[in-house]
Amino acid sequence: MDGHRLPPPSAEIAIEFADVSFRHPNGPLALDGFSLAIERGETLILVGRSGTGKTTILKLINHLLLPQSGVVRVEGRATSDWDPIRLRRRIGYVLQEVGLFPHMTIGRNVAVVPRLEGWPEDRVNARVDELLNLVGLNPKTYADRYPRELSGGQRQRVGVARALAVDPPILLMDEPFGALDPLTRAEMHREFHRIQSQVRKTVVCVTHDMGEAFSLGTKVGVLADGKLAACATPAEIIRSNNPEVKVFLDALPGMGAGSGE
């Protein structure tokens, strides 16, 4: 994409992709010379069709995958140079299917990483209460329940609380609100803004919904053919003439070129 240049490496860049290519075993090229820089404290929403490598990008950031060429840097260091366990504990991850542990209570689910980090029990319990309050779930009511006793939206909130447990500087979200009904989703978007105004994480979130991108992102990136077609503020994206971007804009109610607005 023209005009998208990498800023020089500095302390303000939290995550950086430099000319990254990745191919799944026996699959097509998911990323092809992909470059991207994400500043600290930014909420970047990546939009793309299914199969455009959105989840791949998230997994490359936390070392669940390693690039075949190019380099992914987190906090200035290549992911291949990080101890993967240390790296992942600095990165909260909200999965598409949430992936709560069904054999653990809500409290235990949120406490997983603090316990792995060896926090004392008092601190863990205090943190669990704090986080459940943060995501709008009363700890007294919910801490001892099991995931299957909760609604989809409640589970999604627990997923966010779990990802934030050890206050990681980076938060990855994979279509976190995809399975929710529109009303719940709108509510979750408001919650997200409220939480983000308190915690100020570097957030990378992928979705196929341009509306969600505009609602959540300080920046929006559009993926096409394994590359970044555009990456800019929502206001700039709306004015873009890039054909890949327009495809997504056309799908938005009231925003398409032919809608007459």
Add this chain to the structure above:
Amino acid sequence: MRLIEFWLNHGGEFLSAILRHLALVVVSTGIAVAAGVPLGVVSYRNPRIGGPLIGLANIVQTIPSLAMFGFLIPMPLIGGIGAQAAVIVLILYALLPVMRTTVSGLKGIDPSVREAGLAMGMTARELLYQVELPLARTAILAGVRVATVVGVGTATIAAAIGAGGLGVYIFRGVASVDSTVILAGAIPAAVMALAADFALARLERWSAPGRARRGKSRVGAAATAGAGALLLIIGGLIWSERSGGRLVIGSKDFTEQVILGELMAQTIERSTPLKVQRKFNLGDTLVCETAMRAGDLDLYVEYTGTALTAIFKQPVILDSKEVNRRVDASYAATGRTMLAPLGFNNTYVILARGDDARRLGLKTISDAAKYAPNWRAGFGSAFLDREDGYRGLVQAYGLKFRETPLAMNLSLTYRALAEKQVDLISGDATNGLIAKLDLYALEDDKHYFPPYHAVPVIRSETLNRHPELRAAFDRLAGKVSDQEMRQMNYEADVERRDVSLIVRSFLDRHPEIAGK
């Protein structure tokens, strides 16, 4: 009811058989779980190792259990007779269900849950212990349940190699054709299997993910610790009884042999300070012979004619003295010592029904040969195979039967004869059932059957270590007449008295044996 009466009469022995049976199952299943779950994890993580591993466990499970016990007897270290070998066989059988359900339990975990664990920065070990194994627990418990129930059943067969347990009654009952004794072992074994199945099913449901509330995990941990401690205690008991310096006395799996084994044991206990260990009901001649050669057995009672032909593969000889001389020499050449004969001659007899004998005026086998073409015969399979058995008998008396004789379990032939399923059988001269079932022993008028004098056989090494044993057995020589033996067999098989009591009263009648 006769069954309850039997349990009451054998209270102590019955209780220890139950405990022993339980111990065999708990220890073997416990070890199989301890080994099978890790093997299942390895198989799951590494299909290249896992495939062959599961295949091997599959093959092991197809081997009939009796055959497996047989294979193990001559094996060094792991094999032999007694509880240790039985536990090994039971472990091998329990391994497959545990391994297989561990693999399928792990495979059934939602991939997003596993991915969440990885993404949160769990190491492989943390993922296994905190996520994968807890989620596979219900499936693994189902495998443990199958393994336990199968184990309770298989453990009854372990009695064949002297491991004890409820199978002792089943084998003893089959041997003495007494369904009460069979049921005395079979019913508690079935109850035990059902109880284990029920208890583990409850545990399985209780452990389902998301069931337990906070705090119950502590109960679970306590239960696990308790079960572990129990396992250690029982395991320790089994290991501690591994004949530390004890004299191991064996017997084959029929009543007379158990009585003779008990007689050896009590004679030694009364006249020497030595400790003995009883490993009775060891199956047939070859099991005892193999166990003795392997050093697992110090002493048992053999019959001279059986030793000559079945063990040392020599041709039949009719002269008693010559048989004794040859058997004595053959044992001496293979590290054993034949002690003085006990007195009675348990040779083969040919039996007809008492009412047939009276009605037709039968006295001898030659008398019966006239009627044989209209009769059916049933013989023990060993008798049919042996050179001194069926083939020679037919030649000596010119016997012809209506059809080819049936091969049957030796001890079942008595009942088959009494119930007119067959008309002529071979039996043991001292069998207590002969009187019980009103059978008639036909005289061997052509002196076809060779002598079968009962002789204690002891490992020479053991005798050299404890030379005082020879004096004890010399005092026992000739004390057990045909009549005494038949009487003791009758008391055990027909009156169902406890074998140790029968032997005790025999020794009380002969105080000179103890040398006191």
